[in-house]
Amino acid sequence: MIRNKTVGILSKKTSYDIWIGENLLKQKTKDLGLTLRHKKIAIVTDKNVHASQYSNLLNQVAELDIKPHLFLIEPGESSKSWDILKKVLDWLTELNFDRTDYIIAFGGGVVGDLISLAASLFRRGINLIQVPTTLLSQVDSSVGGKTAINSGSAKNSIGTFYHPKTVYCDITFLSTLSERDFLCGYAEVFKMALVFDKGFYEFLIDNQKLTLARDKKVLTHIIEKSLELKSHIVEIDETEKGERALLNFGHTFGHGLETYFNYSQKLLHGEAVSLGIVFAACFSHEEGYLKQHALDKIKEHLSVMKLPTAVTQIENQKLSPRKLINFMKQDKKVVGNNINLILLRDIGRGFIERNVSFKKVEDFLQRQLD
Known part of the structure; x- marks a missing residue:
């Protein structure tokens, strides 16, 4: 018990x-x-x-x-x-x-x-x-x-x-x-660790096999730790005027992808978040924040956890960057012709990059989706 x-x-x-x-x-x-x-x-x-x-x-x-x-x-x-x-x-x-x-x-x-x-x-x-x-x-x-x-x-x-x-x-x-639905939830757990807590990230890496086996003790700890991290940020910023936006790491790109696939069974929310995490991590790397080694570790862990790391795993044809951008423009973090993105300086160190131009994001997506 x-x-x-x-x-x-x-x-x-x-x-x-x-x-x-x-x-x-x-x-x-x-x-x-x-x-x-x-x-x-x-x-x-x-x-x-x-x-x-x-x-x-x-x-x-x-x-x-x-x-x-x-x-x-x-x-x-x-x-x-x-x-x-x-x-x-x-x-x-x-x-x-x-x-x-x-x-x-x-x-x-x-x-x-x-x-x-x-x-x-x-x-x-x-x-x-x-x-x-x-x-x-x-x-x-x-x-x-x-x-x-x-x-x-x-x-x-x-x-x-x-x-x-x-x-x-x-x-x-x-x-x-189902395994698929369970793993969709894990994407949100991993998001918390990447943005807020490197120690929690290391726990997830060390216990990935037990997590996949749904070990009760590991699962209980994962839920408790995730809720502790979220409750702390909610107490600080209840109505998302500032730091609570960090909880949206992976979601700006992810929500755009969900809409692109018309909220269908082809791409579930957690799978979209997994892809969004990869996009946000790659953008962080291109901007000179996140080291290549850290980016590689993020992709590797998502793959071990049977979550998608490339859009080609969902759709074996090129997506339209312009169409994806148009969906992303519905995001609540849009400011005029710019958008605030949640990025990583390092594992466990998320931050808000404000007023990123959509042109810059579209150029990035063009490279990622080629």
């Missing part, structure tokens, strides 16, 4: 606990009973998670004798839309939920982003509990208060900042993840 651990978020606007362990909801039955007593409860999940893990969730909370209302969405980025958001809000209205009731986001990043936004809008804020079921959502998207849906070619362009009351990162929910 893995010992339960907790990471706290304490900012100017909010505070809450993030629990990490096994069968957390069952172990926290008493606390949940007090929290949810006499409240309506809504659970939103996608059809895949419902089929694989919903019975696990209900078994863990069986002693509470609750009768939750259930809303199912289709898995995938297409559900982060105005249409699905409206359906969730209308559903809550029809059930006569009020601000004191609770909505539980039970799923990966798509469910978490969508339902956090719905929670922030409904009655101007209903109670939210996050129960993330993917590695990606446990180490990143369920924590920090960002909510979002996509709008056309602009990923995560519609959203708010709204924090959950509690987050339960239960590693038992990771057991049914």
Whole structure:
């Protein structure tokens, strides 16, 4: 049995606990009973998670004798839309939920982003509990208060900042993840290490085989450390006015690639982040910041972890730099005709390179995509 651990978020606007362990909801039955007593409860999940893990969730909370209302969405980025958001809000209205009731986001990043936004809008804020079921959502998207849906070619362009009351990162929910989905989450873990903590990076290198084998102790440490790093930066810069932008390392190029491939199964979010990490690291090297040895180590580790390091692994034809740039121009870090990029001075030393011209980025992409 893995010992339960907790990471706290304490900012100017909010505070809450993030629990990490096994069968957390069952172990926290008493606390949940007090929290949810006499409240309506809504659970939103996608059809895949419902089929694989919903019975696990209900078994863990069986002693509470609750009768939750259930809303199912289709898995995938297409559900982060105005249409699905409206359906969730209308559903809550029809059930006569009020601000004191609770909505539980039970799923990966798509469910978490969508339902956090719905929670922030409904009655101007209903109670939210996050129960993330993917590695990606446990180490990143369920924590920090960002909510979002996509709008056309602009990923995560519609959203708010709204924090959950509690987050339960239960590693038992990771057991049914496919290898591909598991590794997508690992890209976000590696991002944290590259930007903030060389010691954590070295731990990941030393334990790559155990990580691939999903060793529980290693996995618990990876989740805890990632959340510690993220919670620290969120406490400093809750609404991303400055240093929190460092968490977007790999995402500026990655989001552009996701949109290029139309949010399809051809390129999942974590795979796009992996490619984005390589692009950002290569740009850092070309700018004279990151040494060749460090760049080579980053690519090598991503390859060992079965994550893509070249676009040709996704599409065996040349991508259009101009088309990719046009998608990148939807990024929130765009300033006029320039963009702020998250780069590396060294492993564990991320920084913000401000006002990089799109012409410079396009020339770089032309070289990378040839």
